[in-house]
Amino acid sequence: MQVERLTYTDEQIRQTIEKVWQELLQEADAENYSLEEYLEDYRKYWDEPDFPNDIPELIMRTVEKIVGRPLSWYCELVRDPAGFTGEYSFVVVDPKTQKCLTYREYTSDGVNVHRFIHVAGTVVNYEDIVRLVTKLLNQIQSALADT
Amino acid sequence: MEREKIIAALETAFAEISGAEYEDEPITFAEFLESFAKFRDPDFPVYWIPWAVEEAVEELTGRRFGWHEDVLKDEWSYTGEFSFICVDPETLKCLTAERSNGSCTVSVVLPILGIDDAVQAVEYFLRLVQQA
Numbered sequence: 001m002q003v004e005r006l007t008y009t010d011e012q013i014r015q016t017i018e019k020v021w022q023e024l025l026q027e028a029d030a031e032n033y034s035l036e037e038y039l040e041d042y043r044k045y046w047d048e049p050d051f052p053n054d055i056p057e058l059i060m061r062t063v064e065k066i067v068g069r070p071l072s073w074y075c076e077l078v079r080d081p082a083g084f085t086g087e088y089s090f091v092v093v094d095p096k097t098q099k100c101l102t103y104r105e106y107t108s109d110g111v112n113v114h115r116f117i118h119v120a121g122t123v124v125n126y127e128d129i130v131r132l133v134t135k136l137l138n139q140i141q142s143a144l145a146d147t
Numbered sequence: 148m149e150r151e152k153i154i155a156a157l158e159t160a161f162a163e164i165s166g167a168e169y170e171d172e173p174i175t176f177a178e179f180l181e182s183f184a185k186f187r188d189p190d191f192p193v194y195w196i197p198w199a200v201e202e203a204v205e206e207l208t209g210r211r212f213g214w215h216e217d218v219l220k221d222e223w224s225y226t227g228e229f230s231f232i233c234v235d236p237e238t239l240k241c242l243t244a245e246r247s248n249g250s251c252t253v254s255v256v257l258p259i260l261g262i263d264d265a266v267q268a269v270e271y272f273l274r275l276v277q278q279a
Contacts, residue, residue: 049222072244072251074232076217081190091215091232091241095251098244100234103213117213117234143239 006141008066013133020061024054039125047083055123056088063092063136070095071140078120089120090136101143102136153203153269154262160202164195177262184260187224194218196259197229204272212236212276219256227260233272235279242275 021035038054045051056075064071072095078087092101105115119139121132154177161176174182176199183191197216205211213234219226232254233242243255257268 072253074215074230074253076215076230079220089215091253093241093244093251093253095244095246098241098251099239100213100241103234103236103239105213105236113211115211115213115234115236117215117232 006067006137006144008137010130010134012066013062013130013137016062016065017058017129017133020058020065023061024058028052035126043124046086053077055129056090059088059123059129059133059136060090060092062133063140066133066137067140071101076118085122086124087120087122088132089118091118092136092140099143101140103143104139148207148270148273150266153207153266156203156206157199157262157265157269160206161195161199164198164202165192168192176265180259180261180265183225184227187227189224191225193225196265197231200229200231200259200265200268200272201233203269204276207269207273208276210276212242215254217254226258228256228258229268230254230256231268231272233275235276238279240279242272242279 018035025031025033042051042053042055046053060071060073060075072093074091076089078085078089090102093099094101100117102119103115103117105113107113119136121128121135123129123132158176161179180196183193183196194216197218201212201214201216213236215232217230219228219230231243234240235242241253243253245252245255255271257264257271259265259268
């Protein structure tokens with residue numbers, strides 16, 4: 001089986017985030033709303049039911065553009081009793097093979113196996129978005145290399 | 148699989164998950180679900196519900212799986228629906244992934260507002276494991 005090799009740089013991730021943001025704006029017919037402005041509003045209103053949370057779409061479209069094909073994914077907005085925590089939990093699946101690309105397992109004490117099928121991260125600012133995209137790409141790259 | 152066996156597995160899983168919480172006044176999983184369905188209390192340890200389903204599936208199949216669960220809410224309270232994702236650690240296949248109309252969904256949403264719903268949820272996952 002041919003193994004996909006992903007190549008990406010921090011600069012490419014940032015450029016792709018900006019490109020995807022412009023796409024999202026066009027789709028929403030909302031011009032001149034910079035990502036910086038959006039993030040300011042996001043920090044104020046992220047737990048309001050009417051606030052359009054574009055973060056999961058922004059992150060996953062960026063990941064898909066860099067991977068070069070669509071992926072299947074699920075995103076949980078993590079809540080505690082006080083409301084949304086700012087944390088996102090992503091499960092990513094290859095739609096061709098239905099393989100979970102975010103699966104990891106660790107063994108503690110040589111006995112207990114801990115299984116995780118998601119990659120999580122908190123997003124408060126722009127750098128958090130870059131970090132979470134990078135984390136997802138690293139995980140996906142490692143999963144594809146194991147194929 | 149017999150309904151009684153599934154209920155027994157759910158009750159055992161729930162007793163383990165709830166631990167010492169209800170030691171003084173033990174309640175069954177069925178009673179816990181009734182209470183959840185009635186009050187939908189925001190402070191309710193609602194994740195115990197999908198965890199009990201997952202542990203029962205693992206107990207009945209004798210296998211471990213990778214899980215992700217989400218408790219669905221609307222503007223006001225819990226809807227009584229749970230989103231599940233199940234991955235087979237041997238093949239890494241996402242068992243809940245489903246292709247339809249050219250796209251592939253990852254999770255499955257199941258309503259669990261009573262013991263009958265919980266039994267159906269376990270039966271659903273047992274079928275998925277069997278098919279895989």
